[in-house]
Amino acid sequence: MKEVVLKVENICKNFGPTKALTDVTMEFYGGEICGLIGENGSGKSTLSSVIAGIQPPTSGVMYKHGERYLPVNPVDGQKKGVAMIVQEAGTIPNISITDNIFAGKEQFFLKGPFVNKKAMQQAAKEALDKIGVDRMDPADNINVLSQEDKKIVEIARALDDDPELLIVDETTTALSVYGRDIIYANMRRMRDEGKAVIIISHDIDEIMAQCDSVVVLRDGVKVGRLEKEEMNGRAIRNMMVGRDMSENYYREDADGAVSEEVVLEASDISTEKVLKGIDLKLHKGEILGIGGLTESGMHELGRILYGIEKPIKGKVVLKKRDSDYKITNPWGSVKHGIGYVSKNRDVEALLLTTTIRNNITLASLKKISRGGFVSAAKEIPMVQEEIDRLSIKCNSMYSNVNSLSGGNKQKVVFGKWLATGADVLILDCPTRGVDIGVKSAMYSLIEELKNAGKSIIMISEELAELIGMSDRILIMKDGQFTKEFPRNPDLKEHDIINYMI
Ligand SMILES: Nc1ncnc2c1ncn2[C@@H]1O[C@H](COP(=O)(O)OP(=O)(O)OP(=O)(O)O)[C@@H](O)[C@H]1O
């Protein structure tokens, strides 16, 4: 018999009128990696945060090894053996890596009235060693790290006091193969030590590969649990959405022909770190896919095309009918009809402390203003249209973006650029963190935009979506394009992978 590490019983969590969790009862076992899945807003992060002590449940009880468990905050949760890696950025800015790893635990390093920094740094180094990381100096400020390395710091913090239960909330999609392997290796180590692991992901293949069981939530209610031998993509998908889902969400035509007209041209783009003389032409009405590993330079290229980052050599030009416009900064890009969906939505794409309405209209203010004033008569329908077509799950358009689930935040970012009516869209992992239903809606929207003559660059780590959607795919490796594929829906992933690694 497997040992129950944690049991949640009749957990409810309400946010005002929103019932995020309703009577959720389930058990998590030692020696098991359990997948937790469900559509955006189904309550996965809420349940995890209740378990980890980030917020209390509205009602219901929890037991750890049969004893009542109610953490008062995450540090308390961690003390009681439960650790969590959150979906959003979870590090504290402007302080060192060491201080991040031991935030809230400084009292263990006191020497008289002072914190013994040396000892703490040494311990931080050991915490990183323990998870298999030696590529950072714990004395460094956290700000110098990439998004990925910040996540790795969170992992070190979470695992430092050997939790009995680890929750990994949608972390892996933001990481490179390196970071993912670190997480997977540590999850397996914990399982082998008889501990419990919960992983949340929208990637059903990942869930099937990593987990021993999977629990499905729908609208805050537990709808079922599948054991390893019962798991298959179709069963999981159907349980999630409550109806039979077809597997084909991509465009159906095989026609990759596009107009000769070039709308955006990059020439000889080089950067100090990765990119080496990149040339690229985007045509009117084209969906141009760019694929590669996280560190290939493709995300950097996306930022350069939009003007957030500057290359040391080369230029990006928007071809206008009357004149060319050289891209040098994001404000100019917005003004000239370019949109950009960032991979790091929390850092680059959203104003987290304001409403959905303000976020959606942010890039379209000119379109809906007259004489310096925003016209509510134009603004409100514009916002409602995006909420409807992306089925953004919210109480109202006046809700704060912060109150949305991860995937719903991503929809707001996408909606913002749909609202502007931009002619050129640069999408960096646009479907990251969105559930399969919304993914399929986003693909239809992208196809509609193409058919309306808009031009789209889609940077993605998902080969299936590149193959399914692109008129042309460029593969990047070590800052250079290694291969171009014309549209061919029958292309196989392994035909592409060779050019990436
Ligand atoms: N602080 C909050 N205030 C108000 N509503 C909230 C808050 N946190 C979560 N919610 C709501 O609770 C519901 C469940 O959200 P949760 O973040 O748990 O979803 P999720 O399953 O993690 O989704 P995703 O896959 O998009 O990350 C959503 O409707 C969300 O808007």
Ligand SMILES: [Mg+2]
């Ligand atoms: Mg979530």
